[in-house]
Amino acid sequence: MSIRVTPLLLMCAVLTLGAVAQKRELTYQLAEGTTIKYKRLENTTGMAHTMKGLLTEMNKSVESFLTIRVEKSSPEQLVLTVVQDTALVTDRAVSQSPGVDFDNVLTRRPVRLTLSRKGALLRAEPLAPLEVQGSPIPVNPGTFARRAMVFPSLPARTLSVGDTWTDSVSDTARPRYKDPTLGEGTGLRYTQAQTNYHVDSLVKLHGRECIKLTWSGTVSAEGKALFSSSERFTEDETTVDGTLYVRVSDGLPVRFTLRTRKQSTVAVFEQESEVLPSSSTTETTLIYLPS
Numbered sequence: 507m508s509i510r511v512t513p514l515l516l517m518c519a520v521l522t523l524g525a526v527a528q529k530r531e532l533t534y535q536l537a538e539g540t541t542i543k544y545k546r547l548e549n550t551t552g553m554a555h556t557m558k559g560l561l562t563e564m565n566k567s568v569e570s571f572l573t574i575r576v577e578k579s580s581p582e583q584l585v586l587t588v589v590q591d592t593a594l595v596t597d598r599a600v601s602q603s604p605g606v607d608f609d610n611v612l613t614r615r616p617v618r619l620t621l622s623r624k625g626a627l628l629r630a631e632p633l634a635p636l637e638v639q640g641s642p643i644p645v646n647p648g649t650f651a652r653r654a655m656v657f658p659s660l661p662a663r664t665l666s667v668g669d670t671w672t673d674s675v676s677d678t679a680r681p682r683y684k685d686p687t688l689g690e691g692t693g694l695r696y697t698q699a700q701t702n703y704h705v706d707s708l709v710k711l712h713g714r715e716c717i718k719l720t721w722s723g724t725v726s727a728e729g730k731a732l733f734s735s736s737e738r739f740t741e742d743e744t745t746v747d748g749t750l751y752v753r754v755s756d757g758l759p760v761r762f763t764l765r766t767r768k769q770s771t772v773a774v775f776e777q778e779s780e781v782l783p784s785s786s787t788t789e790t791t792l793i794y795l796p797s
Contacts, residue, residue: 552786
């Protein structure tokens, strides 16, 4: 049986191929004054050996709600104010630091973020003091301010359904440390990452066209920290996979899921040397709440 190729059939085929191959570029195009709300869910399980030879377990869930307001929108960048309205923590394991609540450091404390149109974080500035009551470790305001960044970086390339590509990066850092018990120290850290991306499909969510992106990858890191009376060496191996639904019109993430599985080993050389293995699995989901 043969199929006759009519002009109408040929036109339909051309239109279909054109729709599949259509290139789309994702950038954050959010107007000043826009307010966006999200719910974030984070579940973590893991175990670790402590310096005292004990085995500790983690089994924690955190549900938080975020409000993001676009303060400035220029052709090059966006300035956002992010407020974590609340964080509900369920800890099913015995905590080593009772009364220390790191998950609510950002609750009701606004953070100003400056990011590029592709989502690269350029600056994170807390607009209120960030403190943790009862913590034996000093809080680094910059570190906690960066935790307010919920928008993922968008691909630099134009996209069409079926595209795949791989990104590889490596970095060498020489951090300086200030430990309350060990004093000041110097370090060296080498990181290597490879991620495979796939443009899965076009879907409609909340009545808007979205691109579905999936990815998987590995991150390896080796480091050392040298103090006057101690040396510490670390090895980390992390595997990641995720799914992102992002609106084509303005780059807004509608749903974002990230899973990480991390294996770490810390070797400590001082008066008594120890090797401390640990492992953890974390799944984070960001859900857009339409107004």
